[in-house]
Amino acid sequence: MKINAPKGTQDILPEQALIWQWVEKQVREVFRVYNYGEVRTPIFEHTELFARGIGETTDIVEKEMYTFLDQGGRSITLRPEGTASVVRAFLEHNLAAKTGVTKLFYFGPMFRQEKPQAGRFRQFHQFGVEVLGENSPLIDAEVIAMATEIYRRLGLDALEVRLNSVGCPVCRANYRQALLDHLTPRSGELCASCQRRLVQNPLRVLDCKSPVCQGITAEAPQLDQYLCEDCASHFAAVRRYLDAMGVVYMIDSRLVRGLDYYTKTVFEVVYQGLGAQNAVCGGGRYDGLVQQCGGPPTPGIGFAAGVERLIITLEKQGKLPELSGAPQVYLSVLGDAPKLKAFEIAQNLRAQGIRTELEYAGRSLKAQMKTADKLNAALVLILGEDELARETIVLRNMKKGEQREVPWRELVTVIQEELG
RNA sequence: GUGGGCGUAGCUCAGUUGGUCAGUAGCGCCAGGUUGUGGCCCUGGAGGUCAUGGGUUCGAGUCCCAUCGCUCACCCCA
Incomplete structure (x- = not known):
């Protein structure tokens, strides 16, 4: 019986590998000039790290992780994303003590047990950055600018930057209540998944694609009206800096990312040509995560970008470089x-x-x-x-x-x- | 996890309403046309249990069912 690669995984053969090497080189060069240091964390961690870091009720933790017991009976999970591991390493090695701000990047495989489709794999690759210990909105703008710089450097165009602020735990809770007050009376009209979201994570109703739900949420209170003074001024500053740097973006008040740990700034880079899975990069600020992982209160911000989707975008835009693997x-x-x-x-x-x-x-x-x-x-x-x-x-x-x-x-x- | 589409040589695919249908197809591969020389051209060759297992039928690649795989979408996300 012939054995194939497991569902959702793929072999990168020499010809393709040239493209990967080229992409990785460009990406690393951008990280270098922005002065980020590479961190290589294990591709598996104690399950608890992800459960606590990403959030027990997220889809990733609830149904997408590759989890198994090792010989010693410990629960181990193949990393589904990079942030939790980086934060863990940051705390474990007390990197905060070395410099005021810690700027790290990573590049490697991630694992999620989802049903594969266009642009989605069970083993996929991300590169990303995490900045720990900096509150300034300047760093939010810098991180976003750096992401766009990477795509620009790779020759891509027609990418859109979507930006929003999801506030802090305080103002988000207020908004959440306001949203519930608005949606609950009309819950019967929402689609089946949104009825479920209403209970688990009401904010996610905002980015439902169903026209009915969109109609209902169109009249809902807007998150930006509920931001507290600190969150609002932070968001305004981020936009101001992005404008000053000439980064083109659009405010998307429906952008609510799926991971629980985000606060304030959230953003995505999307390419419409990719089909249903059109996000090539997603990230945001996570000021509560370090503390949640057992560390001192430490602000953080970062993004993760999908390499497969990036390469698909290069292909679709005809921007693949001419690379030779020929002998001399x-x-x-x-x-x-x-x-x-x-x-x-x-x-x-x-x-x-x-x-x-x-x-x-x-x-x-x-x-x-x-x-x-x-x-x-x-x-x-x-x-x-x-x-x-x-x-x-x-x-x-x-x-x-x-x-x-x-x-x-x-x-x-x-x-x-x-x-x- | 749910739904749609697809599954014929290494690759891209023909294959008509089920009756030589297993293709002289293209590309690729191997060999020859040159005794020590590529790209073009010509000739020949290798390679497939038509995804797998059942079923319907006198007869199935062609119809039905199941399984597996791929793929797209939902969910969610990179």
């Missing part, structure tokens, strides 16, 4: 006698940093040339018995279709010239 040199060998010498030459070229492929099987020259052509090798070297006797090798420039015989000792220099 293909070394053809004719007959048995030159084999060892050919291997020596190949090893020498590799030591010089020249990407070199070697014929292993001893096929006909024609077959070897075809392979070299297929691999898109820039140069082909041919070593047969004649060349072996003369201590030379034939060097063929595949693009020009020209070739000449080169003494072994000049080979590296000549190749470097040919490769430009």
Whole structure:
């Protein structure tokens, strides 16, 4: 029986991997200039971390986690997101003591047991940042600007930044009550899922796609009218800074993200061309999370961006870069006698940093040339018995279709010239 | 977890109302047309239990059911 990759997972083959490497390089460069340090946390954690950090009643914790008992009977969970782990590491190593503000980024796989669809996988990859210990709205604006900078750098356009504020626990509670007062009398008209949301997380009714529910919530009180003075002025400052930096965004008062820990600023970057799963990046402020994870009161803000969705967007926009995995040199060998010498030459070229492929099987020259052509090798070297006797090798420039015989000792220099 | 669509060679797919239907198809792969030379062209070749298991029928890739897989959407999210 043939074994396939588990549902919702995928192999990234060499050709695709070039794109991944390129994306990762660009992303890392942005993080570098913004002075973020990388943190690599385990991909599994004690289940309790996510339960407490993300929120017991979120969909992620309730039904999407890969959880199992290890040999010692401890409950372990494959991380469904990055923030909880980063906060855990931040506290565990007391990073707050090292600098006033801690700016971290991560890049790696996440796991959620959902039914796969376009742009959604069970193992998917995110990069993201977390800033811990900074209250200033300036950092909110910087984090959002940095996210847009990444997409700009990758050449993407037509992305939209959606921005909102969900307030703090105090003003959100007030709003929640006001919303309940408005919705409860009309609960019978809401769609089935919203009737459930009304009990579990009323704010989520706001971003229901059902026209009926949208109609009802259109007349509902607006969250921004309930923000307390601190939250309102923070939100205003964030917008002011974004305006000043020239970041284009739209206020989306229905934007209420699904994770419990968000406070004040929330935002998403979406690309409409992606279908139902159109968010390429989501984040916000989480001023209560560190404390909830057992640390001192510490403000935090961050975002997470999906790599698969980013690459799909690149594809849809035709922005994939031209990347080559071709060898620079293909070394053809004719007959048995030159084999060892050919291997020596190949090893020498590799030591010089020249990407070199070697014929292993001893096929006909024609077959070897075809392979070299297929691999898109820039140069082909041919070593047969004649060349072996003369201590030379034939060097063929595949693009020009020209070739000449080169003494072994000049080979590296000549190749470097040919490769430009 | 719920619903829709799909499942024929490595890939992209033909395959007519069930009766040589298993394709001379394209690309790819291998070999040959050159004794030591690619891209174009020509010739030949390998490769499929038509996802799997039942059923209907004289007869099923073609109809029905189930299972599995893929896919899209809902839920939710990156």
